[in-house]
Every structure is written in structure tokens, then in C-alpha cells.
Amino acid sequence: MARDNTVPLRDPDKVMRLDRMGCFHQTRLSFMRTLLRSIGGQRWRFRRACWDIDNNGVGTAVYQIEGPDRVYSLICYANDLPPEKRSDRVIATEWDATFTLFDGTPEPADIERLKAAVPKQEAGHCSQTELVLARANRSVRLFEHVVDSLSQGRQPDREVIDKVGYLMRTTAVYGNGKFGISDRERISDRPEFSSAFHTELLAVWLIRGFTVDIAEHLARARGGGRAVAMHPGLRRRLGVGNSTGLGMAPFLVLHPALIHRWMFARESALARVRSLPDSTPQTRKEFGQLITRMKSGLEDWVTGDLRQQNRIRALGKDLERLARYTESPGLSMPYPWNALVTWSEQALSLEGQELIVTLVIEPHGELVDDLGPTMSVDEARYFPVDGSQTVAEAIDVIERKYGWALAVDYSTKDQSARFWYYSEEKLEPRLGQRYTEPGAEKEHPLAYGRDVRALYEDLKRLSGQDQGGEKLAGFLLSHPQHRHSVRRIQIADRLDYAEIRDNLISADLTPIDLLRCKLSFFGANKFDPKSDRWIRINMYQHAPFPDELGEYEGEGWIYPPLPDR
């Protein structure tokens, strides 16, 4: 499609800020959406190949999904976990269920071999035929309600379902070579896994099917002939929960080239829509329906977190303002989507502004869906340092791209209050208080603002001594401590959205902003912060189930259905 990109992409200085990134919502380019669009469009076939689970819910199940070229199998090991052992934290050693996504069709010997490794998770060791390793725990309040209702021949209560939104929560989903499973590059040339995290999200989608099957199974075990299956409409309201802590936070910092691709695709989609000279009756109608569906989604967005409660309340008011806007001035003026976005920047909260990004992109699949496959990258291309760059050129890059970092005084306690480290107990990233807790000498390189500023000061000193022409290859021989910063500035120079433009060690950092941003790209919903460093989410709520792929209705599944449907 010929495109008139009259409206430029939003400035990275505006977008790459944590307060805004912490307000991102899923879009049609999010990875759960692109995955289901791709396998639904190709009519992948699904079957439950094995169900060997006893009346206590202990045993093995295998789900298979077959695309044009390959078969993948989710092997599930179900457990009867005593409540006192149920913990979502990474320190847990037993779970209600553990899973692996197997490359191909497992032989009975594979299932036996993996029975010794998968239930142990980090403590086991898998092999290259396993693509994902995951586990999940039941939501006690909802799981029991659903099993109990179904066993007595009743459908569970919709309000109780909506309050929680999932039967089980995954507490870790590992991919890419972790604990011996397949390295990503072994499978990255397969079209179905061309986008980031499609492998992990395929596993989660299949796990969602298991969570309902195991509940129905236990209901039958309890109620016998009285028991009923879940109504399909009600079943759709169940996603998979997930708890995410700081483990995920450093990812956005350690993969600058990839983050650029994600952001660039999202911002490009927005710019394309804003550049449309007019709207069509069809997109106006769809947009109006989206507002209604979002309103209903807000009602089910439950959180105990005060900050998020206030934001949801503000978002509700934003949606009312938006509904009024669509009546007057409306969307019939020239460049209507651009006018709407411009208006939102003055009229709405940050949550509201970023929701507008999601909503205006949504009805424009034909215009933006080609951006989905651009959201991965061969990071190795950006990794090497260009030693032929001169000191003067590096100074220029920093002054152009890191104004935000040079403006911070890292010698003050507030601006250097935290340090990122990996804990010996959990082997997971943590955030410490630099001036009161031990361990700052083992800090991980997430304080890139401070480090780039230190690099800048050394470069300026050299340039002041008339050595601005020196090559960085020579500079790094005598200043090896700056190597990681040199790599970052060279990547940031090539890729506008590579760097979050905020100080990640300041006292007022809210770490969950990092998590929310990443999870929105996954396609997560119902963000429910449990503290400033831990968040619960819902994945695949309202999505078709694997056994519904044949009747896959395409787009927009992620928004709750219209009230009359």
C-alpha cells in the first residue's frame, strides 16, 4: 500500500521515558496477537494426544499442534500440591503443574526422560528438543469455585471468574537455552517463531487449554455423571495469570537493538495511521465499538494497588472524554487520527494517551500488520565495537543522544540511590539500596546513564589534550572499563529507540514500569501491581482456545465482546 507518511514518528525523548512506558497497553502488533493471527490464518490443527491423569489430578498430558511444516507438543506434568507449598516466587521447588514445549512428537521414552527433569524446573537439565520450560500454580479462589460448580452440574459464577480471570498462573516461562533447552537460533529461521517470544507464548496459549481441562477433569472425578463442561462463552473469559518480578526488568536494558525494533514498529504503526488523510465509515464504526469494549474491559480490571486504581479511574474518565470527542468534533475532519492523538496529548492522562495509541492502530490491520515480522533482530550485528570511530566522533554521539544522561548529577545520593545485582539466594536480578545494603561492588551494568557520563568525561579530557582524533580502539586499550558504554552509544547512534532515557538507579525509580512495558509487547492485560517491583497480569483472556482454531474469528479477540454478543 502506498503510504503518505506526513506525520513523523514520535520523538524518542518523549516515548522512551519510564513514566510513559509504564502506561503502555497491548497493540495488534503484540506478540500474542501476531502469533494467533499467524497460526489461525494458517489453520493449524490441534489435538489432545494423551490424557493420563488420575482422580487426584496427578499424571501426564500431551497437547499437539501441527502447522504446515512442523508439529509441537506441550507435555504437561500435573501435581497434587499441598497448599502450604504453593508459592509464585522463584524460590519455590514444587508447583501444581510443570510443562515443556517439545519440538515434534515425543516418544514414550521422551516423556519418561522429561518426567525426571521438567518437574524439577531449574534443578533439572533438559536438551535441545525442548523449546520452553514452564510451570504454573492454581488460583485457589477461582479453581476451587470452578471445579465445585462444574462437579455439581452448574456453570461457575461469571462475576467470580471476572474478578480473577484465570485458573492458573505461570510463575516462570523459560526459553532460549535456559537450563539446557534449545538455543533460540536453532529455531529462529522457522516462520512461526520469527518474532520475539512466539515460542514461549505458544506454550502459554496451550497451557491455558490445560488449565480448563484439568479443572473439568477434577469436576468429573468429584461429581461423576452430574458434572458438566464449561460453557464456551464463559471459558473464553479465562486467560492465564502470570506473576512477574524484577527478573524481567534488565531485559529491556540488555537488548537495546531488539527494544529499538519493538518500539520502532509500534511508533511506525502509529505514524502511518496518523498520516491517513481521512477515516472510513468502517474504521469509525470499529473504533466506536472498541471504546465500548474497552469500557467493559475496565470494569474487570481489578487491582489492590492504589496508584493503579487511580490510573484506572482516570482511564475511565478518559474513555468518556474520548467517546464525546468521537461525536464532536468527530473523526470526519482531515487527518482525523492525527487530530485525535494530538488532542489526547493535551486532554488525557498518560494511560489514556497510550491507550489511544492502541485504539487508533487497531482498526488499521492492512496498514500496519506488515510491521509484525520486523520486531526481531540479529543482535550479533550490533554487538561489535567500531574501533575506527574517533574520540571526537564519540563525544558528538553522546551529546546528541544522551543529553538526558549528562543532565543528571550522579554524585548525589538520590540519583545513585539504587544498584542492580543478582542475588546469590535466587540467582535473579534484584534492586539494592547503595548506601545502606552491602553488595554495590557487584553491581550489574544497568546504570548506563551514569556510565556514559563517566565515558564522556574521559573522552572530553582527551579531546582537551588535543587527542580528539584518537581512535576508540586505542582508547579502549587504556580504558577497558568503558567498553560496555562505547558499545551502547554506538548502538544508540544507529537506533533511535534503543535506550530508555531515564536513570535506572535513582531513588524515585518505579521498577514495574519496565515490566509493564515489556509485558504490553507480549500482549498482556489487567496489570495488577503487587508492589513497586512485582506485578500480576492476564494473558490470552478472551482468546480462542486451541480447539477453536478452526472457527478462528480473526481480529480483536483481546477486547471483551460487545455486551449484546
Added chain:
Amino acid sequence: MKRSLNEIEQTCRKAARGSGLPWGLADDTGRAVRWLHAFQLDGVSSLAALLERLDHQRPVDHAPESLDGVWQGPGNVLSPIMTGLALSDCLALIPERGIETRAIACPILVAGYVGQTILNREQSVTLGWLSIGLSIYPDRLAITGDEADLYAVRADRLTCEKALFDRDCSGGRYPKVGDTRVNAGAWEKLENRAWLTYVEATEASRLSGAGAGLSDND
């Protein structure tokens, strides 16, 4: 024992950091050893031996003092880490006559640093030490010489020259993704060094941990 390439990269990265190297060097070291193992070359054993030798020594004390003339450091032996990195940083600047160094430790590791850079460029080089000629091309490598010299712990000189590469020619060794064998003893040494990058938990850190004090039984 078998390990994935990602496990090799992460463990080597942390082991390098745990031995006192700055993060940027540790990042490259993880990539370099991963690259070697993708070509079925045992970088893990060489890195374990090298880190034992250079434990917590300053990188500049084993780095080339200048990139002009024959490369040599202030000490007796050059580190393959600083030398390998300098070579990869300078790939665009290699003179026609090539580059030559004085004595260097574990020269196979140099191939890792140079190799992970070459894969992204239309450029080829041949590294030489003892009887070994190791040519690195954008898609493969070729090794000549005595196998015993490949993992030498020291060579009196190393050379790096531009190589000619014909993409259509046959032969050579291609990268392979999949389970990779590592030497169990060396792996344990690296894991012990990686462990030094972790911070011991305290009561305060437990209390401020990600999900501390919250029940998950919802």
C-alpha cells in the same frame, strides 16, 4: 557434559566478571566462547585456564601498549582477551602487511573475539600461531596445522592477516547450534567464578525482594 550455547555464553560472561574483568570485556568474552563452541572448539577449557592465570589482574597490564608496530604488552605475555578485542575493534584498520604480536596466552581465544565480529562483515582473516593457520570467513572457518597446537597455553607470536574468501568454495567447518560438549572440570571452575558475581542475601534484601511477604494463594 552438554550445555546449550546460551548457558555457555552466560556462564563465561559471569566467570569473566567474577575474575575482575569490566562488564564490557565480560560481555565480549561470553560471546567469544559461545562462538568457539558453535564451531566445536573448546573455549570453555581455555577460558577456565586463562582466568586462573589472570585472576583479578588489571587488563591493561596484559594489553598491547600500542597498536603500531609489533603488538606487545608491559608484561611477559599478552592476554588473548585484550589482544582479541583490539584485533576485532581494528578489523577495518588491518594494514596490508598484517599484524604481529609478541608472546600471547591461550591464542585460541583470540579466534573467538575476532570470529564473533567477522560473522557480521564481508571480511576474512587468517590467524597464525605455532603450526596453526586458522582462517575465519563470514560463514565458516578452516584450520590447518597440528591439532596439539590449537589449544597451546602460550605461543611466542601470533599473526593476523587479511584472507581471501571465495563464498562458493567447498570445505571448512560450519557453526552448529545444539547441545555442545563442555569439559566438566573446566565448567565447574567457571561456575565457581560466576558465583562471585552474586550478592549474598541479607535480612534487609530478603524483606525488600520482589515478592517478599506476600501470599500467592489467591
